[in-house]
Amino acid sequence: MPLGLEGIVGESEALRDALDRARKVASSRLTTVLIVGETGTGKELFARGIHYAGPSRGEPFVAVNCAAIPETLLESELFGHERGAFTDARAQKRGLMELAGSGTLFLDEIGELPPRLQPKLLRALEERRVRRLGGLQEIEISCRIIAAANTSLHDAVTRLEFREDLYYRLNVFRITLPPLRERQGDVELLARHFLAELARQQELEPKMLEPDAVAALRAHTWPGNLRELKNVIEHAAILSEGPSIRAEHLMIQQRTSIPASRASGPVREIQIPPEGKSLDAIEKEAVQLTLQITRGNRSAAARILGISRPTLARKMREYGLYQPANGHET
Ligand SMILES: Nc1ncnc2c1ncn2[C@@H]1O[C@H](COP(=O)(O)OP(=O)(O)OP(=O)(O)O)[C@@H](O)[C@H]1O
Ligand SMILES: [Mg+2]
Structure with missing residues (x-):
């Protein structure tokens, strides 16, 4: 698979525009980038592309999925901790912000960053310094941040679920990926x-x-x-x-066109074949269809399904409804 932006295919004007912006921002090493698009539109592909097309291609590319990691763990993953900072902190641990070095930290599903961590990230972005949990020393941050969000990030700001100041700080250079x-x-x-x-x-x-x-x-x-x-x-x-x-x-599901101008879409059905179907399979479909209805907006989907956002995230993980991008690479 080619690294950089060469492997990104598409001739439509909207995609060409996005690619053009990605190429331009790739060379300015410290500019924060926000990539916005529906599920499956290529956000991670673009993030990697920007990293590998830029001057820091030899440095680490570290991806974290903010929706896939529980809040307390996410905090120590991102910022690190000192020995004894909390009960399980037996040894000192460097955070991913440090470990990304002068490479790229990719914060996937940034809209799911818990409210308590939002001011911490804002501070890290503004001052380019972090303090490990339980630590006193300020550590300088030299990585670029690329964040990805689905199209509902702005709604989350309006609903006061996502801090407006952080939103503007992330939205310095925005790349919008068009739906297919x-x-x-x-x-x-x-x-x-x-x-x-x-x-x-x-x-x-x-x-x-x-x-x-x-x-x-x-x-x-x-x-x-x-x-x-x-x-x-x-x-x-x-x-x-x-x-x-x-x-x-071609196993194409029934047509699920959602004309933007019409609030009510088509009725979606979960079909039970003559031989029956397991509750897990039905639940998976229900989650999938609800996410389609909300166009990937998890807060809305969780509300409709009557479960919490972390529960929804867990079910999505269990059912493999998205690829978690946690894990570290160099
Ligand atoms: N323009 C493109 N050309 C070629 N392959 C693409 C393009 N865009 C996306 N892909 C491929 O489509 C798949 C989905 O892309 P990717 O994982 O980057 O999407 P995403 O926006 O991060 O999705 P999600 O929001 O569900 O995490 C990947 O296998 C990726 O390689
Ligand atoms: Mg992704």
């Missing part, structure tokens, strides 16, 4: 790109798309965006035994 339904022209291009990628991995010839498959791809509205498209293509490549993919190989 607004770049229908790219769907076919991306489908071929994913087929070529698969073929390369398997050292085979790429499969072709029959006209009826292309028509079906174009007709769909892709609520899960590029991740959904990629999954549909991988699935189809397995199902079709011949050299080409037909519409029947």
